[in-house]
Amino acid sequence: MEAATSIWCASCNLSSQTHKKQSYPILPSLHKLSLSTNLRRTSTTLSSANSESPCPSILVSDKLGEAGLHLLRQFGHVECLYNLSLDDLCSRIAEFDALVVRSGTKVTRRLFEASKGRLKVVGRAGVGIDNVDRQAATEFGCLVVNAPTANTIAAAEHGIALLTAMARNVAQADASMKAGKWERSKNVGVSVVGKTLAVIGFGRVGSEVARRGKALGMRVIAHDPYAPADTARAIGVDLVSFDEAISTAHFVSLHMPLTPSTQGLFDDQAFAKMTKGVRLINVARGGLVDEDALLRALDSGIVAQAAVDVFTEEPPSGDASRLAQHENVITTPHLGASTKEAQEQVAVEIAEAVIGALRGELSATALNAPIISPQVMSVLGPYVALAEKLGRVAVQLVAGGTGIQSVKVLYASPRDPDNLDTRILRAMITKGIIEPISDVHVNLVNADFIARQKHLRISEEKVATNSSVDQPVESIQLQISGAESRFESTVLDNGRISIQGSVKFGVPHLTRVGAFSVNVSLEGNVILCHQVDQPGMIGQVGNILGEHNVNVSFMSVGRSGKRGKAIMAIGVDEEPDEATLKKIGEVPAIYECVFLHL
Numbered sequence: 001m002e003a004a005t006s007i008w009c010a011s012c013n014l015s016s017q018t019h020k021k022q023s024y025p026i027l028p029s030l031h032k033l034s035l036s037t038n039l040r041r042t043s044t045t046l047s048s049a050n051s052e053s054p055c056p057s058i059l060v061s062d063k064l065g066e067a068g069l070h071l072l073r074q075f076g077h078v079e080c081l082y083n084l085s086l087d088d089l090c091s092r093i094a095e096f097d098a099l100v101v102r103s104g105t106k107v108t109r110r111l112f113e114a115s116k117g118r119l120k121v122v123g124r125a126g127v128g129i130d131n132v133d134r135q136a137a138t139e140f141g142c143l144v145v146n147a148p149t150a151n152t153i154a155a156a157e158h159g160i161a162l163l164t165a166m167a168r169n170v171a172q173a174d175a176s177m178k179a180g181k182w183e184r185s186k187n188v189g190v191s192v193v194g195k196t197l198a199v200i201g202f203g204r205v206g207s208e209v210a211r212r213g214k215a216l217g218m219r220v221i222a223h224d225p226y227a228p229a230d231t232a233r234a235i236g237v238d239l240v241s242f243d244e245a246i247s248t249a250h251f252v253s254l255h256m257p258l259t260p261s262t263q264g265l266f267d268d269q270a271f272a273k274m275t276k277g278v279r280l281i282n283v284a285r286g287g288l289v290d291e292d293a294l295l296r297a298l299d300s301g302i303v304a305q306a307a308v309d310v311f312t313e314e315p316p317s318g319d320a321s322r323l324a325q326h327e328n329v330i331t332t333p334h335l336g337a338s339t340k341e342a343q344e345q346v347a348v349e350i351a352e353a354v355i356g357a358l359r360g361e362l363s364a365t366a367l368n369a370p371i372i373s374p375q376v377m378s379v380l381g382p383y384v385a386l387a388e389k390l391g392r393v394a395v396q397l398v399a400g401g402t403g404i405q406s407v408k409v410l411y412a413s414p415r416d417p418d419n420l421d422t423r424i425l426r427a428m429i430t431k432g433i434i435e436p437i438s439d440v441h442v443n444l445v446n447a448d449f450i451a452r453q454k455h456l457r458i459s460e461e462k463v464a465t466n467s468s469v470d471q472p473v474e475s476i477q478l479q480i481s482g483a484e485s486r487f488e489s490t491v492l493d494n495g496r497i498s499i500q501g502s503v504k505f506g507v508p509h510l511t512r513v514g515a516f517s518v519n520v521s522l523e524g525n526v527i528l529c530h531q532v533d534q535p536g537m538i539g540q541v542g543n544i545l546g547e548h549n550v551n552v553s554f555m556s557v558g559r560s561g562k563r564g565k566a567i568m569a570i571g572v573d574e575e576p577d578e579a580t581l582k583k584i585g586e587v588p589a590i591y592e593c594v595f596l597h598l
């Protein structure tokens with residue numbers, strides 16, 4: 001098989017060997033990946049600093065710090081609509097590209113449905129995202145980001161404030177003073193020094209609470225199945241089992257997320273294991289505790305006191321408010337993160353994350369998309385477009401318009417396979433395969449979900465090559481099995497439709513069709529012809545295209561040998577009509593031809 005011959009490139013009037021080196025813009029690739037079509041233009045505008053595009057609309061539905069609002073306003077159109085009902089939110093949400101919330105707004109599947117695909121990012125100005133339906137966000141291709149670090153200290157300080165206030169009956173004593181009473185013996189407290197504090201959930205907040213507990217002279221133990229032992233050791237905290245933690249502690253402080261596995265963890269059974277007279281602090285999530293079970297434990301004296309910042313239903317109403325009314329319970333209305341300092345920092349952190357996401361950058365705090373580092377992105381950027389184009393070519397080669405069920409992707413790379421992160425390339429291949437035949441938008445958030453939904457199986461293999469490591473991917477090959485081809489010559493002996501591409505001079509190129517080498521830039525549209533390798537073929541096809549006013553931008557011929565069979569790949573600016581393609585197909589030496597829309 002001979003190598004493909006490149007002929008000429010109309011756009012810069014050079015052969016591909018001398019094609020001017022283009023710097024590949026990484027941002028536009030990312031825009032395509034992570035933003036909807038209505039934002040692509042916006043993002044390109046931002047990266048190229050002109051203003052022909054509409055500016056993104058951002059809805060802030062829970063109170064956000066001024067510093068964050070300022071950043072958002074510099075970037076887009078911002079509306080602050082606090083305390084909207086779900087119905088009102090649903091009726092407005094399709095006007096916005098981004099939504100910024102705290103714990104007050106419930107970001108439900110209904111909201112994503114109502115957004116009609118416009119909502120591209122939900123920013124949670126805080127840590128806990130139990131109020132955001134992440135699965136629905138993923139299915140709708142909407143990125144969810146949070147601000148996980150800015151309120152850690154505030155939450156830890158609030159936990160300690162509640163612990164000490166509870167131990168010394170500060171709230172009760174204050175209420176009685178305000179009622180004109182002077183009740184000293186009724187409000188005798190307990191000391192914390194020397195007592196055991198069990199921290200359940202030894203993450204950011206939990207470890208800061210533990211540090212502060214140590215400073216108060218408490219013995220601190222913690223339970224967290226995923227906690228790093230060295231951090232615990234460094235603070236002087238013993239990591240113990242759940243049962244040991246709750247059965248030996250005088251104070252139990254909760255700091256884990258609300259998930260299906262932690263929901264209702266503190267139930268009758270858990271309270272029954274606790275030391276009589278234990279004190280409970282919950283600055284994490286109300287749903288961790290079965291509130292009725294806690295009331296029973298308070299009434300029976302197992303739990304002497306509870307300090308509660310968070311509730312299953314916020315604000316608690318009806319029966320749910322019984323906890324707040326209990327005489328041995330002190331409460332605050334979800335104030336853990338509410339310090340001036342934390343709220344300003346959280347607001348800035350979330351504004352930056354939301355702006356980054358709207359710009360098409362991959363966020364370090366993305367909760368439903370793979371985290372791909374900027375370093376990896378800068379290296380793989382040029383291959384992002386190649387991956388999508390190959391997906392587009394592949395799906396158009398399959399007969400019947402039924403789509404692809406099974407594709408094997410071979411990445412030829414000089415890199416150690418462990419050093420080649422292909423998630424973004426896989427997402428783009430999925431995008432290329434699925435978007436031309438459906439109305440879904442595929443991005444890095446929803447690519448794997450959409451692939452599963454469409455029964456598209458993608459297997460990946462990394463093939464070692466000896467090329468320079470400067471070029472992380474030498475080529476990408478797609479092999480489609482179980483499908484019939486519209487262009488027989490793409491089918492290998494193993495029955496699979498096969499196409500391969502590379503990045504040349506920063507531009508994606510199709511380099512192999514079946515067993516034939518070609519060399520055609522994957523820009524614009526391409527006609528593939530399988531023909532006898534004989535003089536005059538380029539002229540004949542060129543004439544037909546010329547007669548029908550179709551401009552040729554690029555041509556390349558790959559052949560099995562002199563006067564054997566050849567594949568001619570023709571880049572065209574316009575889409576030829578059926579009659580033109582039929583005419584080309586009727587040229588006696590042409591076996592088959594296919595038009596590919598890129």
Ligand SMILES: NC(=O)C1=CN([C@@H]2O[C@H](COP(=O)(O)OP(=O)(O)OC[C@H]3O[C@@H](n4cnc5c(N)ncnc54)[C@H](O)[C@@H]3O)[C@@H](O)[C@H]2O)C=CC1
Binds near residue numbers: 227
């Ligand atoms: N009341 C408030 O205003 C605030 C509440 N929070 C809440 O505090 C919680 C913790 O926040 P961070 O420390 O930032 O999160 P984090 O992710 O740093 O820590 C959570 C820890 O819980 C652990 N964990 C998970 N399942 C567990 C289980 N079954 N048993 C024990 N440990 C388990 C995890 O391994 C992790 O180490 C979150 O629910 C967050 O929403 C955070 C800030 C403010």
Ligand SMILES: O=C(O)C(=O)COP(=O)(O)O
Binds near residue numbers: 125335
């Ligand atoms: O960050 C968290 O998880 C919090 O619970 C803080 O909630 P908020 O932003 O104050 O509604």
